[in-house]
Amino acid sequence: MELRHLRYFVAVAQALHFGRAAEQLGITQPVLSDQIRRLETLLGVQLLYRTKRVVQLTEPGRIFLTDALRVLSQTETAITTVQRAAQGKLGKLAIGYTGPALYTVLPEILRLFRDRYPEVELSLHEYCTPEQEAALLADELQVGFLHPPIDAPLQQHEVLCEPMVVALPENHPLANQAILSIKDLAQEPFILFPQAVGPNLYGQIMTLCTQAGFSPKVVQEVTPQPTMIGLVAARIGIAFVSMSMQSITRPGVVYRSLQEASPILKLVVAWKESLRETSRTTSANGGDRSAQDRSSPVLDNFLQVVDEWSQQVEALQ
Template sequence: MCTERYPMSIDMELRHLRYFIALAEELHFGKAAARMHITQPPLSRQIKELEKELEVTLFARNNKVVKLTEPGRIFLEHTRRLRELLDQAIKTTRKAQRGEYGRLAIGYLGGAAYHLLPNVLRHFRDNHPDVEPVLHEMITLEQLEALSRGGIDVGIMRPTYGLDECNSEVILRERFVVALPSNHKLAGRHEIHIRNLAQEKFVMLPPTPGGGLYRQILKLCLRAKFEPKTVQVATQTRSIVGLVGAGIGISIVPSSVQRMNISNVVYKRLRGVRSYAEMVIVWRKDGETPVVAQFLRAVREAAASLTPLERS
C-alpha cells in the first residue's frame, strides 16, 4: 500500500502555490517577484523548494526564457482551481461572520403569515440572498420547545409565560376586533362594545399551556363582567374565522385577521377594550448568531414599515 507524503505545513504550501501561480502567469522572475512584493532570490528559492518537494520540474528555464513544463501546466490548472476554492471559502466565511450566509430556522404562528411574516421575509431575502430561511408553522408552546432543543433559531409568537429563559421583543401591537357572521344581528353596527357580547356563543382558541392569546381574550371578557360561552374550539386562527363564517359563533381576534379572505364574515371594532394583541420575536439567550442578529434587524424594520391598517 502506497502512502502519499505531504511534508510541508499548510502555511508553507499555500505560500509556495501563490508564488508558483505568479511565476506561471508572468513567466518572468522579475515581474513575478514584483507582483508578490518580494525580491527575485527568495522567489527562485521558493520555486526550487516546491519542485523538490513535488519531485517534479515545473519550469524549463535558462538565462533568457522561463517556460512551463507539461507537468507545470497541469499543476497550474489544479492550483488555479484550488485558489478559486480558497478565495470562495474566505469570502463565504466572512459573509457568515457578518450574518450574510447560512441557514435560519424560523418558527411562526399561522396568524403572522397574513401580514408581518411576508414583509419580514421579503425585506430579509432582498438584503441577505445567501441566507436560507427554513419556516416551521407552530403554536407558541411548540415554538418554545423547539427553541429549547435548538430546533429553531427564532420564534414569532404571542407573549406567554416561560420566556424568561429566552430573549424576547415586542414587534407588533394590534387592536382587537370582533369577527361576526355577516348575517349576525350586530353586523350592521360600526363598532360594538364588548359588554354586548355577553350572551353570544364564542369560537375560541383552546386553553392550552402557552396559550397567551386565549388567556388575554378571556381576561377581556372577565373584565367586562362575563365569561365567554365557548361552543367550539379551534387551534388555528383561520379555522376559527371559518367557523364564524359558518355561523357557529363569534370570536374576538387581532385586527390583522381581517386580511383573511373568508366569506360570510364581517369585522367590527371592539369598544371597552384597552389592551392590545402583541406579537413577539423570541430567541435563545445564547443563540444570537450573526444571522439571527441580521434577522432581528429585518424584523424591526419590517414591523416599523407596516401601514396603520396592519397595525390597528
C-alpha cells in the same frame, strides 16, 4: 508544501519571467527563484526549464499548473465563503411563528430579509407559544414570533400590539350595530382557539366575559384565525380575531369593535441571548471558545432587519 509555493509557481508559469513574476508578487527575484527550487525539490520534479534568456514549463509543469490553478481557485472560494458566513450573508435560520404572525408582521420582515440576504436558507415552523419557547431553549429554533408573557429565559422585542375585534356573520342581528358591547355576546356561540395555543389571550377573553356576567358558550375550538373566520362565515358562531385580520376579505363576515377595553393581541420576536451576544462578550473577556462558537451572525442580521422594520412602522404611526 504551502499555498504560497503554489502562488509563486503560478506567477512564474504565467509570466514565464522571474523578474516580472517577482515584481507582481512583491518579493525579490532571488527569493522567488529559491522558493521555486524548494518546490521542485519537495516534489522531486522539474517544473520549469530556465536559462538566462528563456523560462519554459516542462510537461510535468504544465500538468501541475492546471491543478495548482484549481487549488488556488478553490482556496479563494473557501475564503470568500467563510468570510460571507462570518458576516451572516450565508447560513441557515430556523424561524418559529404563530398563526397571527403569518397574517401580520412576518411576511414583510421576511421579504426585507430575503432582499438583503438572498443566500441565507430559511426554514419556517408554525408552533404555538409554549412549543416555540421549548424549541428556542433546545436550539431547534434560532428566533421565534410568539405571544407574551414568556416564561422561558429569552430575550424579546415587541413587534405588534393590536386590539381584538368580533367577527360576525354578515346577516347576524348584531351586524347592524356599528360598535358592540361584550354584554351583547352573552347568548352567542363562541368559536375560540384552544387555551394551550394562547393562554394569556384566552384568559383575557374569559375575564372580559366573566366581568360582563356570563361564561361564553364555546361551540368550536380551532386554529388558525382564517379557519375561525371561515366558521363564522358558515354561521357556526362568532369569534374574536385580531384587527389586522379584517384585511382578509371573506364573503359573509363583518367585523365590529367593542366599546369596552378589548383583549389585546401582542406579538414579540424572541431569541436565546447566548446565540447573539456570547461571542462578543467572551472574546472581550478571554472566555472559553465553545461559548464563542455558539454565536450566530445570521441571527444578528435578522434581528437588525426586525429592528429597522419596527422603526419604519413607528415612523409611519
